[in-house]
Amino acid sequence: MANASRQVVWEFFGTELKRRRENAGLTQVELGGRVFVSGGYIGQFEQAIRKPQLDVAQRIDDVLQTDGIFERLCRKLIDDPRYADYFAHVVELERLATRICEFAPTVVPGLLQTKAYARAVTVAANPFRTDAYVDEIVAARLERSLILDDAARPEYWVALHENVLRIPVGGPQAMAAQLDRVAGLVRERSVVVTVLPSAAGAHAAMTGMLQLMDFEDAPPVAYTETSFSGTLVDDPAVVKRAQRAYDLLRVATLSPEASLALIDSAAEDFRRCASTT
Structure with a gap:
């Protein structure tokens, strides 16, 4: 379903919700x-500013x-075959967010992935799927990243575990290009990236x-x-715990400057490896 037509249906959802709520004699607070x-x-x-989760829609019914x-x-x-059921709402919320903070322990976050990297990750997770399926998933992932090109893009803070810089996803050449993209976005001030060094040990x-x-x-x-x-x-108490965990993790990361230097160094290591193979 195209984004424009999806939005039309969400707007219908909202209009119909308001009509049915008012017919039932309930205020927004009472229904909530x-x-x-x-x-x-x-x-x-x-x-149609925010989309309800499925269980909320069921309770409204x-x-x-x-x-x-x-x-x-x-x-x-939310029935978009390009996304797992549990992830469809996240894609919608990313488009509305004013700030996104992310910790990636094993792979580069989807919003930062290059086509080659995204393809390698998708193939690894779906070894028996067709090329057409893989292409569709990769296209959806690249489409998500367009929010970083928008003038009203959210603040995007990313903490990468050092493992992410060392695992040669897609091979050394693809990995060098991926790290170059991350470094480029940092230099463009589109994202703030810090690296959690392996030596930091346990974290939150x-x-x-x-x-x-x-x-x-x-909220x-x-x-x-x-x-x-x-x-x-979206439980406030649980979200608060998650925010505290992220804060504790981020204070253990390298400075943005040191992190960028490490990303550049890892990219150069992969380039040298690619040139010798």
Whole structure:
């Protein structure tokens, strides 16, 4: 589904939600209380500013007795074969975020990946899939990264574990190009990247990738991911813990200047390796 048509359906979702809520005689605050979100969230759903998670849509159907219309709309909108079910909402939220903070323990974050790197990661995870499938996944990943080209792009803070700089994803030439891209974005001031050195040892977010997103008129969310699943969290207490874990991790990283020097050095190492093979 094209982005423009998806937005039209989200706007219909919001308009229909407002109509059904008002017909039920409920305020935004009252409906929010019954489906366990704030009244402000309901207002943002109605304006198509923020998209509800599937379980929230299901609770709205239950409260408003709408015979599953909001669940069906939500499933239609998040049913994008290019993304895992648990990741579709994250893609929507990235487009709305004013700030994104991310920790990557093993691979370069999707928003920073080159085509060759993204393809190598996708093939490694899907060794029996067709080239057409791989191309579709890679195209979607590159499409996500377009938010960094937007004039209204979010602040993007990335902490990379040193492992990310050392694993030759796609081979030395592809890896050198990938690290050059990261360094280039840093020099363009499109992103702030720091590196957590291996010598730092244990840290607060060892269990997997962590992403934090802030918004103009909505509470922050956290997203965590392992190899086969991801969890989007908006519980304020849990998000606060995730933010603290990220803060503790970031103070253990190298300075931005030292991190850039290490990225450049790793890229040069891969270039020398490529030239000798």
